[in-house]
Amino acid sequence: MAEAKTPLATGKAADKAAGKDAGAKESKASPVPTREAFYKMQADKQGEARQKIIAGATVAVCGLGGLGSHIAWALARAGVGHLILIDFDKVELSNLHRQEYRADQIGRYKSEALAENLLAALPHLSLTTHTAKLDEKNAPRLLASADIICEAFDRPEAKAMLAGFLPRFFPDKTLVAASGMAGFASPNLIKTRKITPHFYLCGDGVSDIAENDGLFCPRVMLCAAHQALTVLRLLCKEGDV
Amino acid sequence: MITVNGKSLPYPEKMTLASLLLAEGFTAARVVVERNGEILTSAAFESTLIQDGDCLEVVSFVGGG
Numbered sequence: 001m002a003e004a005k006t007p008l009a010t011g012k013a014a015d016k017a018a019g020k021d022a023g024a025k026e027s028k029a030s031p032v033p034t035r036e037a038f039y040k041m042q043a044d045k046q047g048e049a050r051q052k053i054i055a056g057a058t059v060a061v062c063g064l065g066g067l068g069s070h071i072a073w074a075l076a077r078a079g080v081g082h083l084i085l086i087d088f089d090k091v092e093l094s095n096l097h098r099q100e101y102r103a104d105q106i107g108r109y110k111s112e113a114l115a116e117n118l119l120a121a122l123p124h125l126s127l128t129t130h131t132a133k134l135d136e137k138n139a140p141r142l143l144a145s146a147d148i149i150c151e152a153f154d155r156p157e158a159k160a161m162l163a164g165f166l167p168r169f170f171p172d173k174t175l176v177a178a179s180g181m182a183g184f185a186s187p188n189l190i191k192t193r194k195i196t197p198h199f200y201l202c203g204d205g206v207s208d209i210a211e212n213d214g215l216f217c218p219r220v221m222l223c224a225a226h227q228a229l230t231v232l233r234l235l236c237k238e239g240d241v
Numbered sequence: 242m243i244t245v246n247g248k249s250l251p252y253p254e255k256m257t258l259a260s261l262l263l264a265e266g267f268t269a270a271r272v273v274v275e276r277n278g279e280i281l282t283s284a285a286f287e288s289t290l291i292q293d294g295d296c297l298e299v300v301s302f303v304g305g306g
Contacts, residue, residue: 067306154306156271163273163300164282182305195275195300208303215305 035124042079050236051079057235060084060146062134062162064110066220067178067227068152069100074228076118080235082126083118084146087111088133098217134162140169148231151177152224154209167198176230180204181223183212190222192230192241200234200241202226243295252293259286262299272301 033041043051059080061068064087072085087110091101105113111129118125130142139162143149149170151162159177166175180203181190189204203223209215233239243250245265253261258281262269274281275298281289 063306065306152306154304156302156304159302159306160271160273160283163302164280164284167280168282177302178306179300179302180305182303195298196278196280199275199280201300205301206303207305209305210303212305220306 032123038122038124039079046078050232053235054232055079055081057147058082058084058145059231060086060143060149061152062086062143062150063152063154063158064099064114065089065095065152065154066098066215066217067181067224068150069110069114070221070224071150071152071228071231072114072118073100074225075231076122076125076127078228078232080231082128082145084128084130084142085111085114086130086132086134086142087114088131098215098220134158136161136165139165143170143173146173148174148176148234150227150231151175152227156208163199171198174198174200174234176200176202176227176234178203178223178227180207181220182209182215183207183219184214184216185219187219187222190219190226192226194239194241197239200230202230243291243293243297245297246299253291256291257287258289258291258297261291261297262286265299267299267301271303272299274299 039055057080059075061072061083064085072083075083089110091105091108091110091113093106095101096103100117101113109131111131115127115129132138134142149166151159153159159179163175163177166173175198179201185204185207192200192202194200243252258274259269262272269283269286276295
């Protein structure tokens with residue numbers, strides 16, 4: 001892996017401005033905190049009662065592109081007990097403007113690359129990866145243990161397919177899906193709607209990749225953040241939008 | 242009368258959901274339909290007859306993710 005270049009002059013100037021000693025020794029890595037320390041930190045920041053629920057939950061993320069990679073990060077950082085990460089695709093250069101992968105991961109399966117990135121930051125994370133194309137045949141098996149399922153595909157047909165078959169297999173599981181986060185329009189148009197008690201839809205509902213000028217990381221992240229926060233709120237029985 | 246995404250329409254007798262969606266400009270493979278709290282998918286559109294008083298919410302998916 002190429003060594004990252006640090007803009008030293010800028011860094012020192014910033015330290016000085018912040019009142020830090022610019023001549024201080026370089027920082028040393030501390031030992032990795034224990035699982036218990038991680039949990040306590042998350043409970044301190046997010047509340048003990050909620051953390052207990054979040055840590056006991058299993059969430060599936062279907063599709064690990066711009067939406068799914070960011071959803072997974074948000075849920076992992078929040079301390080979701082178990083993540084199921086599903087994608088059949090490999091990392092490409094064209095993903096790197098909006099998806100949470102590194103240049104040196106191009107050519108690798110997204111499921112494996114994302115798991116590696118998440119575990120590097122959060123070593124006690126529990127997850128399962130499936131390098132597979134989700135369909136009606138494998139969904140009953142791959143999604144069986146999930147409490148909540150995030151739809152994070154890019155093709156509208158795949159989105160509709162999952163939203164369509166999920167209630168037949170798992171009428172009591174909740175789907176948090178996405179539609180409309182392409183283009184450059186206002187961030188304030190991204191919303192979360194409750195379609196049924198088991199079906200939430202995030203996005204602006206209209207911005208299609210086929211008709212818009214591209215996909216922008218922050219707009220996709222907004223939609224992913226809606227989905228991730230909706231998942232956490234649903235787990236904590238705060239399902240009103 | 243029926244309602245489609247909040248819009249009132251005259252009750253179309255003996256019309257399937259598939260035909261209604263086509264007439265309203267939706268692409269069947271890119272939508273799911275919520276009818277009385279139930280989610281219907283494209284496999285059921287041809288066999289579902291519109292009933293008078295139906296309140297339908299057509300959820301369209303667009304590409305990108």
